[in-house]
Amino acid sequence: MEIKDLKNEEVKAWLKGWIDLCTPDEVVICDGSQEQYDKVANGLVKAGVFIKLNDDKKPNSYAARSDVKDVARVESRTFICSEKQEDAGPTNNWMAPSEMRRILCNAESGLYKGCMKGRTMYVIPFSMGPVSSPISKYGIELTDSGYVVCNMMIMTRVSLAVLEAIDKGREFVKCVHSVGSPLEPGQADTCWPCNPDNRYITHFPETREILSFGSGYGGNALLGKKCFALRIATVQARDEGWLAEHMLILKLTSPEGEVKYVAAAFPSACGKTNLAMMEPTLPGWKVETIGDDIAWMKFDAEGQLRAINPEAGFFGVAPGTSMKSNPNAMRTCNMGNAVFTNVALTEDGDVYWEGMDDVPDTCVDWLRRPWKKDSGVKAAHPNSRFTVPARQCPVIAAEWEDPQGVPISAFLFGGRRASVVPLVNEALSWEHGVFLGSTTASEKTAAADGKVGELRFDPFAMLPFCGYNMGDYFAHWLKIGTKKGAKLPRIYYVNWFRKAPDGHWLWPGFGDNSRVLKWIFDRCDGKAEARETPIGNLPTVQAIDFSGLDMSEEDKELLLSVDAEGWKAVVPEIKKHYEKFGSKLPAELVKQLEALEKRLNA
Numbered sequence: 204m205e206i207k208d209l210k211n212e213e214v215k216a217w218l219k220g221w222i223d224l225c226t227p228d229e230v231v232i233c234d235g236s237q238e239q240y241d242k243v244a245n246g247l248v249k250a251g252v253f254i255k256l257n258d259d260k261k262p263n264s265y266a267a268r269s270d271v272k273d274v275a276r277v278e279s280r281t282f283i284c285s286e287k288q289e290d291a292g293p294t295n296n297w298m299a300p301s302e303m304r305r306i307l308c309n310a311e312s313g314l315y316k317g318c319m320k321g322r323t324m325y326v327i328p329f330s331m332g333p334v335s336s337p338i339s340k341y342g343i344e345l346t347d348s349g350y351v352v353c354n355m356m357i358m359t360r361v362s363l364a365v366l367e368a369i370d371k372g373r374e375f376v377k378c379v380h381s382v383g384s385p386l387e388p389g390q391a392d393t394c395w396p397c398n399p400d401n402r403y404i405t406h407f408p409e410t411r412e413i414l415s416f417g418s419g420y421g422g423n424a425l426l427g428k429k430c431f432a433l434r435i436a437t438v439q440a441r442d443e444g445w446l447a448e449h450m451l452i453l454k455l456t457s458p459e460g461e462v463k464y465v466a467a468a469f470p471s472a473c474g475k476t477n478l479a480m481m482e483p484t485l486p487g488w489k490v491e492t493i494g495d496d497i498a499w500m501k502f503d504a505e506g507q508l509r510a511i512n513p514e515a516g517f518f519g520v521a522p523g524t525s526m527k528s529n530p531n532a533m534r535t536c537n538m539g540n541a542v543f544t545n546v547a548l549t550e551d552g553d554v555y556w557e558g559m560d561d562v563p564d565t566c567v568d569w570l571r572r573p574w575k576k577d578s579g580v581k582a583a584h585p586n587s588r589f590t591v592p593a594r595q596c597p598v599i600a601a602e603w604e605d606p607q608g609v610p611i612s613a614f615l616f617g618g619r620r621a622s623v624v625p626l627v628n629e630a631l632s633w634e635h636g637v638f639l640g641s642t643t644a645s646e647k648t649a650a651a652d653g654k655v656g657e658l659r660f661d662p663f664a665m666l667p668f669c670g671y672n673m674g675d676y677f678a679h680w681l682k683i684g685t686k687k688g689a690k691l692p693r694i695y696y697v698n699w700f701r702k703a704p705d706g707h708w709l710w711p712g713f714g715d716n717s718r719v720l721k722w723i724f725d726r727c728d729g730k731a732e733a734r735e736t737p738i739g740n741l742p743t744v745q746a747i748d749f750s751g752l753d754m755s756e757e758d759k760e761l762l763l764s765v766d767a768e769g770w771k772a773v774v775p776e777i778k779k780h781y782e783k784f785g786s787k788l789p790a791e792l793v794k795q796l797e798a799l800e801k802r803l804n805a
């Protein structure tokens with residue numbers, strides 16, 4: 204398809220406006236074909252952006268190394284440009300849409316003016332979710348980055364069918380991305396063009412638009428992921444009565460062959476991908492993957508909440524991924540068709556990152572320097588990534604692309620908590636579950652600002668991803684619970700990271716988390732035992748299958764105990780956290796906090 208074949212006046216005018224402003228040398232419409240992927244990738248190899256890996260190690264795969272200043276999402280440069288500031292709320296940066304458009308789009312002085320000079324503008328029509336799913340949504344991303352094209356082709360469904368549907372009037376999210384680095388005639392390009400001093404990752408919730416400038420990395424540039432599937436989609440979900448969440452989706456099969464689907468929200472880098480692809484240590488249990496990062500969920504006509512994974516690939520954090528922590532992610536990478544960003548390269552044309560099973564004696568680090576084992580220097584950037592197609596994951600569930608989605612039985616929330624929070628806790632009600640989600644937190648580590656041990660709240664693991672006022676988002680969750688005839692999932696709070704007072708980990712985690720999933724599975728069937736405590740329903744020690752684990756009785760008790768004094772100390776922190784939301788904080792959550800305090804003091 205070519206631009207001249209487009210029929211829809213809105214699409215034509217939108218595209219023309221951006222071509223006129225950005226003045227690319229060329230415009231290419233992406234069709235999602237392997238042929239086109241190979242062509243763009245080969246162009247990137249020629250330009251030095253991609254390095255082709257050894258086909259015997261990683262077939263049809265490439266490595267890219269970014270600018271040192273462009274290595275992660277930049278939350279400080281991420282804006283919600285709603286008409287009213289209060290609609291962005293206290294957890295987002297806000298700028299008035301007219302002001303942001305002046306900075307970015309002004310025909311004389313906007314940053315986008317002439318920004319694609321010397322480059323190609325790619326038009327990427329994509330679907331978030333299976334093209335035919337009633338839960339899916341469409342978008343078009345304009346970008347001047349071939350790296351973004353290849354990654355979007357792995358992470359989303361790029362198809363001309365999407366463009367044809369949009370051309371016929373189907374709603375779409377308008378996404379524009381530029382690395383912000385125009386080329387003068389004859390000017391040599393760099394391997395990672397970007398404009399790190401002028402980065403803007405901006406969202407216009409009312410008009411369903413995303414404008415991203417200056418960065419080529421991950422969530423800043425692959426606009427289907429965090430920008431669309433979370434920030435814009437949360438607004439769509441609020442307006443249309445569904446849920447767009449930072450959640451993995453897994454399929455759990457019992458030894459008897461019964462199946463349940465679970466969706467789980469953990470803050471970034473807390474092991475969502477590992478849990479989604481876990482190999483259970485409990486005999487006979489099976490975990491399969493539907494998604495590892497984002498879930499879109501709608502009620503069907505029977506009141507059942509059904510979830511799809513809007514993405515088509517995994518954009519996983521590489522360091523720490525190994526045959527021990529996540530063998531299925533390693534196997535997915537080894538199948539190839541992958542892009543690796545900011546990892547180290549071995550002499551035999553493979554990739555290396557910290558935590559991988561075999562450490563090479565030498566390699567080239569992500570900064571292109573010779574690297575030696577035991578040198579004490581990290582070979583891969585801590586936020587280095589693999590981009591791989593989900594379909595080639597050995598444990599991808601057969602129904603992962605079911606357009607109707609999968610029925611969700613339970614939600615899990617959790618953070619990293621060395622103290623106070625038990626292994627698993629079942630909410631007493633939907634409202635109590637929303638309270639647990641709204642108080643999701645991790646303890647600060649030495650790496651972050653602030654006192655070690657102090658809580659960093661990340662409500663619903665959505666702190667950087669909610670596209671509107673988070674107080675209203677809590678209210679939306681509460682409202683979902685009042686839907687007539689809805690079969691609501693049960694809600695759990697889990698913590699794999701609790702330590703004993705002497706500092707040793709109480710829980711092995713990884714595949715042993717299947718023991719917790721088993722308890723949840725049985726609870727959903729009204730089978731497993733629990734005791735009611737002031738903080739929620741906790742498993743008795745007998746109710747968790749500890750068989751084959753080398754754990755002392757004392758540790759088991761501690762893992763499932765209620766630290767009443769610890770909880771009492773947390774209450775003022777929750778109060779302080781809630782204060783941020785002012786009058787937007789739903790009264791129900793204040794009630795939940797008061798009820799917790801009362802139960803703790805009873």
Ligand code: OXD
Pocket residue numbers: 276422470471472496518
């Ligand atoms: C991610 C994140 O990249 O949550 O998934 O930061």
Ligand code: MN
Pocket residue numbers: 449471496
């Ligand atoms: Mn994520």
